Amino acid sequence: MSSAIVTCPLCEATCGLRVTLDGDRVTNVRGDDEDVFSRGYICPKGASLGGLHHDPDRLTQPLIKRNGMHEPATWDEAFAEINERLPKIVAEHGPNAVAVYLGNPSAHNVSATLYGRTLIKALGTRNIYSASTVDQMPKHFSSGYLFGDPLTIPVPDLDRTMHLLILGANPLVSNGSLMTAPDVRGRLKAIQARGGKIVVVDPRRSRTAELADEHHAIRPGTDALLLFALANVVLDEDLADLGGLAEHINGLDEFVTLAKQFPPEAVAAHTGISGDEIRRMARELAAAERAAVYGRIGTTTQAFGTLASWLVDVLNVLTGNLDREGGAMFPLAAAGQANSAPGPRRTFASARWTSRVRNMPEVLGEFPVATLADEILTPGEGQVRSLITISGNPCLSTPHAARLDEALTHLDFMVSLDIYLNETSRHADVILPAPSALARDHYDLALYGFAVRNVANWTPPTLATDIPQEWQTLLRLAALAVGQGPNADIAALDTFVAAEVARRYDLDPAIAGDRVGPARLIDLMLRGGPYDLTLKDLEDAPHGIDLGPLTPRLPGVLSTASGAIELAPEAITRDVPRLAVLLDTQPADEMVLIGRRQLSSNNSWMHNVASCVAAITAQRSCTPSMPRGSGSRTEPWPASPRAPALCKRRSRSPTRSGRAL
Ligand SMILES: Nc1nc2c(c(=O)[nH]1)N[C@H]1C(S)=C(S)[C@@H](COP(=O)(O)OP(=O)(O)OC[C@H]3O[C@@H](n4cnc5c(=O)[nH]c(N)nc54)[C@H](O)[C@@H]3O)O[C@H]1N2
Ligand SMILES: Nc1nc2c(c(=O)[nH]1)N[C@H]1C(S)=C(S)[C@@H](COP(=O)(O)OP(=O)(O)OC[C@H]3O[C@@H](n4cnc5c(=O)[nH]c(N)nc54)[C@H](O)[C@@H]3O)O[C@H]1N2
Ligand code: SF4
Ligand SMILES: [Mo]
Numbered sequence: 250m251s252s253a254i255v256t257c258p259l260c261e262a263t264c265g266l267r268v269t270l271d272g273d274r275v276t277n278v279r280g281d282d283e284d285v286f287s288r289g290y291i292c293p294k295g296a297s298l299g300g301l302h303h304d305p306d307r308l309t310q311p312l313i314k315r316n317g318m319h320e321p322a323t324w325d326e327a328f329a330e331i332n333e334r335l336p337k338i339v340a341e342h343g344p345n346a347v348a349v350y351l352g353n354p355s356a357h358n359v360s361a362t363l364y365g366r367t368l369i370k371a372l373g374t375r376n377i378y379s380a381s382t383v384d385q386m387p388k389h390f391s392s393g394y395l396f397g398d399p400l401t402i403p404v405p406d407l408d409r410t411m412h413l414l415i416l417g418a419n420p421l422v423s424n425g426s427l428m429t430a431p432d433v434r435g436r437l438k439a440i441q442a443r444g445g446k447i448v449v450v451d452p453r454r455s456r457t458a459e460l461a462d463e464h465h466a467i468r469p470g471t472d473a474l475l476l477f478a479l480a481n482v483v484l485d486e487d488l489a490d491l492g493g494l495a496e497h498i499n500g501l502d503e504f505v506t507l508a509k510q511f512p513p514e515a516v517a518a519h520t521g522i523s524g525d526e527i528r529r530m531a532r533e534l535a536a537a538e539r540a541a542v543y544g545r546i547g548t549t550t551q552a553f554g555t556l557a558s559w560l561v562d563v564l565n566v567l568t569g570n571l572d573r574e575g576g577a578m579f580p581l582a583a584a585g586q587a588n589s590a591p592g593p594r595r596t597f598a599s600a601r602w603t604s605r606v607r608n609m610p611e612v613l614g615e616f617p618v619a620t621l622a623d624e625i626l627t628p629g630e631g632q633v634r635s636l637i638t639i640s641g642n643p644c645l646s647t648p649h650a651a652r653l654d655e656a657l658t659h660l661d662f663m664v665s666l667d668i669y670l671n672e673t674s675r676h677a678d679v680i681l682p683a684p685s686a687l688a689r690d691h692y693d694l695a696l697y698g699f700a701v702r703n704v705a706n707w708t709p710p711t712l713a714t715d716i717p718q719e720w721q722t723l724l725r726l727a728a729l730a731v732g733q734g735p736n737a738d739i740a741a742l743d744t745f746v747a748a749e750v751a752r753r754y755d756l757d758p759a760i761a762g763d764r765v766g767p768a769r770l771i772d773l774m775l776r777g778g779p780y781d782l783t784l785k786d787l788e789d790a791p792h793g794i795d796l797g798p799l800t801p802r803l804p805g806v807l808s809t810a811s812g813a814i815e816l817a818p819e820a821i822t823r824d825v826p827r828l829a830v831l832l833d834t835q836p837a838d839e840m841v842l843i844g845r846r847q848l849s850s851n852n853s854w855m856h857n858v859a860s861c862v863a864a865i866t867a868q869r870s871c872t873p874s875m876p877r878g879s880g881s882r883t884e885p886w887p888a889s890p891r892a893p894a895l896c897k898r899r900s901r902s903p904t905r906s907g908r909a910l
Pocket of ligand 2: 260261294353384416417418419420422423424425426450451452453455467468469470471472545546547548551843844845846847848849850851852853
């Protein structure tokens with residue numbers, strides 16, 4: 250028996266886990282009590298890491314489609330096939346004929362985060378799509394214009410706040426998003442234990458709403474109206490207190506004028522929350538000693554997602570809670586965070602180009618995935634004829650998925666980098682698998698930028714694998730795209746990538762010694778980062794390094810052209826008239842569907858991993874007797890850890906498809 254300490258890469262919470270092994274067989278996975286951030290917390294998904302690794306359905310070798318059937322192939326055969334078919338399409342139809350879809354797990358995978366970019370650059374296509382446009386893109390957009398950088402997103406200072414207003418998030422099930430915080434339940438209960446208050450705005454009485462002190466069942470899609478009305482009260486009743494923020498703000502007068510249109514009584518019918526209630530919510534928010542407003546996917550994937558995302562932060566500003574302890578703060582990550590990079594920083598801009606068919610603006614270099622099918626199905630110059638998916642299952646996870654599913658049958662050539670043959674990869678001519686989460690190294694490059702405490706943790710691979718690491722596969726594809734053929738010198742390409750990263754930090758790449766791949770890049774980023782860490786420091790600290798609570802970062806964190814927070818940027822406020830129109834209409838008498846997540850599945854996948862099947866079945870069939878918030882603490886944070894309680898029943902779901910998010 251042996252054991253290894255890993256960071257779970259399955260969601261944003263970054264829990265530290267202890268994996269027990271018998272040879273190369275995982276026998277147990279539990280929370281790592283000594284993890285500096287998660288202190289023993291684990292959820293049913295994390296407990297399934299072993300099941301995921303040993304899942305007999307997981308792909309371990311490439312598949313090539315011949316005569317409509319997927320057949321196992323060697324890596325050389327797979328790359329030869331791609332080399333024969335992909336460059337031809339680019340040569341004949343130009344780079345935009347190849348589209349790329351980056352799925353959610355690529356944000357939890359340093360190989361994809363760091364080397365996906367290299368492939369995209371090599372392809373030179375503008376047809377880039379990702380899960381962001383069915384998720385948090387409005388928040389990137391609003392943050393880009395408010396603060397100058399789309400990744401400069403404030404997070405609630407959970408461990409110190411006294412009043413938390415949550416809109417459209419259910420972190421008791423999702424384990425938190427754009428708010429990296431293991432054991433959210435424990436942290437929320439700690440707010441209550443110290444005399445604070447939690448208010449949840451959600452059409453549904455979610456688990457988080459049940460735990461909260463107050464729940465408002467808002468009509469879906471009307472958060473921008475509610476938030477505007479809250480701001481209206483704060484301003485109208487003279488409750489605004491900008492404190493030290495005043496000197497860092499532009500556009501306050503414009504905002505005051507806009508908010509005048511939205512008194513609480515005018516939005517009550519649409520939101521389903523009375524004027525009196527809204528007034529009370531605003532007064533309590535403004536009066537709280539330390540408060541944070543936090544909006545998540547319920548506020549982003551809706552018709553007024555950009556306005557709602559923007560207004561969340563405007564409220565944090567008006568109440569003086571932005572960038573102060575217990576308010577909404579800017580994390581300072583140890584590696585790779587754009588808003589702490591040395592030298593001048595680029596100011597965010599969108600709509601630098603638009604999509605061919607529906608003229609949709611790019612944001613962060615991407616088009617909305619909702620229009621990918623249009624680009625495939627509409628003939629003409631620039632039509633998408635080939636698709637590369639990287640850990641994505643858009644045939645289940647994107648709007649009008651059935652249409653995309655049909656569109657993919659019209660492609661000339663498709664490659665999927667995926668660990669399963671599923672609803673999307675079944676269309677691929679070549680499927681290239683990746684090592685399981687336990688057979689690769691891991692660092693939460695993207696998510697530490699949204700963590701409620703500054704931490705850093707590195708995970709080396711626990712298990713050996715014959716499957717090439719995904720960064721190697723991505724570099725091989727990049728080499729094909731630039732005409733270097735299937736046998737290009739990957740090591741040389743990797744050294745080239747490392748030199749680029751080193752240049753950004755004015756470092757000599759040789760400083761990283763003989764490391765290669767993500768380890769070398771992370772080492773360089775840590776060295777160039779704000780804490781002067783090295784990868785060796787993290788290797789010596791398997792339970793992570795705690796870099797302390799969040800600290801104020803204004804004005805240095807800003808990269809707007811003015812150097813100030815732009816409270817009323819035109820790119821956002823031009824959408825306000827569309828919202829104001831609602832005030833003159835009656836609320837529509839229609840049914841609106843909203844999404845719901847499962848504690849034991851992960852977006853479009855994981856529901857077939859045996860232990861998750863068991864947990865989902867358990868949740869469905871024995872909901873009343875399931876302990877609430879299994880896998881969580883019941884005592885205030887920090888406290889002793891507890892393992893999740895899972896029903897032991899086991900059954901296998903009959904099909905791979907059908908159980909979406
Ligand atoms: N109806 C509805 N639709 C939704 C949502 C919803 O709530 N409701 N949520 C939206 C959100 S928030 C998101 S983020 C998107 C997510 O949608 P997608 O971007 O499609 O991501 P997943 O559904 O997580 O699919 C992950 C894919 O990656 C594969 N995979 C897992 N690990 C790896 C790996 O290490 N390497 C490789 N190469 N592949 C891997 C899996 O087999 C699976 O095919 O869905 C969105 N769509
Ligand atoms: N177990 C599990 N965990 C996950 C995932 C998973 O699939 N399973 N997916 C991961 C991913 S990719 C993400 S992005 C995160 C998302 O994490 P969260 O943002 O916490 O996502 P949800 O759990 O979908 O919670 C969204 C809430 O918004 C509510 N809602 C819907 N429409 C509206 C509206 O118009 N207004 C308001 N105010 N509320 C609304 C819904 O009822 C729901 O309770 O979760 C991550 N964690
Ligand atoms: S909450 Fe669960 S899935 Fe998310 S990191 Fe922790 S153990 Fe993994
Ligand atoms: Mo997501």
